Amino acid sequence: MKPLYNLAGVLALALGILGLFLPLLPTTPFLLLASWCFARGSERLHRWLLSHRVLGPYLRDFEAGLGIPLGAKILATVMLWTSLLLAMGRVGGMALPAMLAVLGAGVSLYLWRFVPTRRRAP
Numbered sequence: 001m002k003p004l005y006n007l008a009g010v011l012a013l014a015l016g017i018l019g020l021f022l023p024l025l026p027t028t029p030f031l032l033l034a035s036w037c038f039a040r041g042s043e044r045l046h047r048w049l050l051s052h053r054v055l056g057p058y059l060r061d062f063e064a065g066l067g068i069p070l071g072a073k074i075l076a077t078v079m080l081w082t083s084l085l086l087a088m089g090r091v092g093g094m095a096l097p098a099m100l101a102v103l104g105a106g107v108s109l110y111l112w113r114f115v116p117t118r119r120r121a122p
Helices: 002-019 028-041 043-050 056-063 070-090 095-114
Strands: none
Touching: 002 028, 002 043, 028 043, 028 056, 043 056, 070 095
């Protein structure tokens, strides 16, 4: 079972890294999934991910229940809605833009209501 967790973790990590560059592909959920998979598949990979210079602090804070920084929430929300509005303007009809708006509202609600905000660095 551990090799499957590791494979899923590598795939999730790859998608998370792609999400840094592709506007409609989320980064954080894939990185959290990668961390979860590595925690079950390989302590070494999980430790590597948590100690990563760029990704590690966000994952460690999230796993410790400290949340994400306010600036990261603001940036994520602005990027989310910018990409959604651009996508809504490029498609015809009403159904797809409505679904994108509902999806964006759900993600925004989750981010601002259920994910703790870390206001200061430790």
